[in-house]
Amino acid sequence: MAKHPDWDKLEKLMPAVREFQALASEHGIDDVFQDNGGKILQMLLALNLQGIPGREGNDAVDIEGREYELKSVNIHLTAGFSTNHHVNIPIIEKYRQAQWVFAVYEGIEMRRAFAVATEKLEAHFSKWEKQRTETGKDINNPKIPLNFVCNNGETLYDDGRPLDLKAAAAIRRERTKESANRRKAKAEAVADLRGDPAVGDNPVAVVRRREKRQTR
Incomplete structure (x- = not known):
């Protein structure tokens, strides 16, 4: 690699x-x-x-x-x-x-x-x-x-x-907002993938199933 x-x-x-x-x-x-x-x-x-x-x-x-x-x-x-x-x-x-x-x-x-x-x-x-x-x-x-x-x-x-503790608190609030937005965006992305019939299984799951079949 x-x-x-x-x-x-x-x-x-x-x-x-x-x-x-x-x-x-x-x-x-x-x-x-x-x-x-x-x-x-x-x-x-x-x-x-x-x-x-x-x-x-x-x-x-x-x-x-x-x-x-x-x-x-x-x-x-x-x-x-x-x-x-x-x-x-x-x-x-x-x-x-x-x-x-x-x-x-x-x-x-x-x-x-x-x-x-x-x-x-x-x-x-x-x-x-x-x-x-x-x-x-x-x-x-x-x-x-x-x-x-x-x-x-x-x-x-x-x-x-x-x-400046007030400035530090503002930074924490902004980071909390960013984290919440990221979680929301992830949830929306997952929902979009599940609702799209053209989307196949995720590649990690595909590889794991293939490896499991090979070890049987």
């Missing part, structure tokens, strides 16, 4: 990417392309923290041994900080013992980082704890709102440029 014309550009960039990964590995990040690894590295270096290797437990530690949960959000995509896809009682207790830092991104640019005191997050923890106890089911990624963090956090990092 022929490579994309931009393959050579990517290959020229790879030495810098490998250096980026080597730096990340020194700070306990195994893969900068997974689990927000690249952004976690930015946060660690901006805040003078050390990453804790492994997928379990908290993300980082400071010189005094305090452990940190590091969360980030791209405000062009969403207005809530993700937590965990299986929030349960042990995870909530772990959250209560940690320090919390939230980084605000525009794309890949870190614009702000806020520390939020754990006691200010207790209302969220208590709500999740009550829900988990009542339902008996893990909670799928409850969010911590961006506005809550901005209003209750202490600024740890500021890139010095104005942060």
Whole structure:
């Protein structure tokens, strides 16, 4: 299969990417392309923290041994900080013992980082704890709102440029509209195909049926 014309550009960039990964590995990040690894590295270096290797437990530690949960959000995509896809009682207790830092991104640019005191997050923890106890089911990624963090956090990092949350919200609304339009266009295209007697089966299905017949 022929490579994309931009393959050579990517290959020229790879030495810098490998250096980026080597730096990340020194700070306990195994893969900068997974689990927000690249952004976690930015946060660690901006805040003078050390990453804790492994997928379990908290993300980082400071010189005094305090452990940190590091969360980030791209405000062009969403207005809530993700937590965990299986929030349960042990995870909530772990959250209560940690320090919390939230980084605000525009794309890949870190614009702000806020520390939020754990006691200010207790209302969220208590709500999740009550829900988990009542339902008996893990909670799928409850969010911590961006506005809550901005209003209750202490600024740890500021890139010095104005942060326009209203403009970011407008970008999110436009992207939501584009996504809805795309889903609508797809549904209309499928309906057109199903209603046109001249349209045959899709090529993937044809190939799969042929392969199935050959293996019988």
